Amino acid sequence: MSNPLRVEAPESLPFIDWEREFDAPVEAVFQAHADPDLLKRWLGPAKYETDVEVYDFRTGGRYRYLSRAGDEAYAFNGVFHVVRDNEFAIQTFEYEGFPDVVSIETLSFEDLGGGRSRLRGHSTYPSLEARDGMVQSGMESGVSEGYERLDEILTSLTVG
Numbered sequence: 134m135s136n137p138l139r140v141e142a143p144e145s146l147p148f149i150d151w152e153r154e155f156d157a158p159v160e161a162v163f164q165a166h167a168d169p170d171l172l173k174r175w176l177g178p179a180k181y182e183t184d185v186e187v188y189d190f191r192t193g194g195r196y197r198y199l200s201r202a203g204d205e206a207y208a209f210n211g212v213f214h215v216v217r218d219n220e221f222a223i224q225t226f227e228y229e230g231f232p233d234v235v236s237i238e239t240l241s242f243e244d245l246g247g248g249r250s251r252l253r254g255h256s257t258y259p260s261l262e263a264r265d266g267m268v269q270s271g272m273e274s275g276v277s278e279g280y281e282r283l284d285e286i287l288t289s290l291t292v293g
């Protein structure tokens with residue numbers, strides 16, 4: 134069963150909030166965000182492949198990856214400001230096609246018990262225009278497709 138993605142972009146505020154539950158323990162969901170070999174298998178819309186150039190998911194680490202489909206390529210980068218295992222991360226996010234528009238994102242990993250977990254995200258943009266651009270880019274469908282692929286990975290992932 135697929136759990137629905139909930140996305141909210143409050144009117145007149147430069148935020149996007151999202152939430153998704155997973156039928157997997159919080160440790161597995163966190164590992165799928167921390168391990169670049171797992172991340173590239175599920176991140177983003179299904180039609181794109183992800184090439185991870187740098188991915189150091191720890192406090193003070195950084196990342197850069199490219200999403201590719203044929204001749205299309207989109208690069209993203211950021212810095213991990215805080216990472217607490219199985220609990221929380223704060224990072225920046227920049228689409229290199231719109232340089233100087235950097236969002237700050239928080240990810241909260243919540244153990245729901247019974248082998249289930251919830252991921253909550255909050256993105257803050259430098260302007261309402263930048264936030265609206267992200268909403269109009271197809272962000273919601275891309276995140277939803279990625280999480281559906283993540284569900285498949287989580288069924289076979291053993292954490293230990």
